[in-house]
Amino acid sequence: MNICELGLGHCAVIADLHAESFTENWSTQAFADLISLPATFGFLAFDRDSDDPFGFVLCQGDDIEAEIITIATRPSVRRKGVAATLLKAACTQTARMFLEVATDNLSAISFYEKHGFKVVPQEEKDRLLEKYWLIPERQVETSVVLADQKWFDLY
Ligand SMILES: CC(C)(COP(=O)(O)OP(=O)(O)OC[C@H]1O[C@@H](n2cnc3c(N)ncnc32)[C@H](O)[C@@H]1OP(=O)(O)O)[C@@H](O)C(=O)NCCC(=O)NCCS
Numbered sequence: 781m782n783i784c785e786l787g788l789g790h791c792a793v794i795a796d797l798h799a800e801s802f803t804e805n806w807s808t809q810a811f812a813d814l815i816s817l818p819a820t821f822g823f824l825a826f827d828r829d830s831d832d833p834f835g836f837v838l839c840q841g842d843d844i845e846a847e848i849i850t851i852a853t854r855p856s857v858r859r860k861g862v863a864a865t866l867l868k869a870a871c872t873q874t875a876r877m878f879l880e881v882a883t884d885n886l887s888a889i890s891f892y893e894k895h896g897f898k899v900v901p902q903e904e905k906d907r908l909l910e911k912y913w914l915i916p917e918r919q920v921e922t923s924v925v926l927a928d929q930k931w932f933d934l935y
Pocket residue numbers: 801802835849850851852853854857858859860861862863864865881885886887888890891892894
């Protein structure tokens with residue numbers, strides 16, 4: 781497996797990968813708009829022989845603090861370390877990483893916990909969600925925020 785930094789040329793590929801993993805549809809243009817933002821960064825994992833895409837991670841933030849907007853591995857290659865490789869690459873770009881995930885997404889929560897992320901306390905979750913996300917109140921209620929150890933060391 782190889783990885784490379786995400787660029788505008790990958791938007792159609794990651795829209796397809798996203799559609800395989802989520803019911804919510806994000807268009808190629810939506811990814812192009814996101815990737816065009818200066819604070820957005822991410823990585824694509826692909827087969828080193830065939831170039832077939834395996835998964836991607838998309839983040840926003842800076843070298844101090846960043847959030848994972850989305851991460852996905854195509855179903856046929858899950859539990860082989862694809863997301864772990866992507867997460868490791870993303871975390872090299874920032875000191876502290878955090879993310880929001882649906883409370884019932886147990887596989888994702890397990891994945892992040894395996895990599896040292898922990899659920900942030902309710903009060904801090906509310907502060908982060910208010911500061912960083914424009915998401916509906918219902919989604920706030922049905923999500924948790926996880927952060928890595930460096931985040932907990934600071935707060
Ligand atoms: C979460 C996700 C990205 C993990 O990708 P992956 O490439 O399979 O992850 P890795 O192989 O690096 O890590 C596997 C670990 O993740 C956790 N995990 C992954 N799938 C799991 C499942 N179905 N049940 C329980 N734990 C699971 C486990 O800790 C697992 O370790 P193990 O295999 O030793 O038990 C993938 O399941 C996915 O794309 N899900 C749909 C999209 C999504 O929900 N993204 C996260 C929210 S943004």
